Amino acid sequence: MTYRDLFSVSLYNPAQGALRRPAREQAQLGNNFLTKGLVLENAPAVEVSQDSKNMGILIWVLTLFFGFIPGLVFYLAQKDDPYVQDQAKEALNFSITFILAYLASFVLAFVLIGFVLMALLWIAQVVFCIMGAVATSNGKPFRVPFAIRLIK
Numbered sequence: 001m002t003y004r005d006l007f008s009v010s011l012y013n014p015a016q017g018a019l020r021r022p023a024r025e026q027a028q029l030g031n032n033f034l035t036k037g038l039v040l041e042n043a044p045a046v047e048v049s050q051d052s053k054n055m056g057i058l059i060w061v062l063t064l065f066f067g068f069i070p071g072l073v074f075y076l077a078q079k080d081d082p083y084v085q086d087q088a089k090e091a092l093n094f095s096i097t098f099i100l101a102y103l104a105s106f107v108l109a110f111v112l113i114g115f116v117l118m119a120l121l122w123i124a125q126v127v128f129c130i131m132g133a134v135a136t137s138n139g140k141p142f143r144v145p146f147a148i149r150l151i152k
Contacts, residue, residue, distance in 0.1 A: 048139035052083040056136030059091045064129035068095035087136055089151050090143060097147045098125055
């Protein structure tokens, strides 16, 4: 089973914390694709090349330093690799969510609570980018649980 087969028709539903699949495919694969934490567990082995893993690591590490730009560049440049495309979309959605959160904390900085929120956002950004890099180094799909999925 390839990565494209696993994720091309599946829909990730963060509210349920699991992958939802069409009924036909659900009957074939069973209901054991639950997310535990942020990495899909019990998923069948998918074929992810080492180059794809390296690009996934690069996406998450560069997202830590350059925000949405690496996710956008890889999303537009790597159309032929579904694993890299998926991780680029996730990094881009994560970056957009954090940009909106930083804007909200900037507004709240006038009430002095925004400074604490900015510090917490920065810590969360570092943690999630490191977790994304570690998950992609193992070839597993990584999902940030509260990212707004604007790019599908």
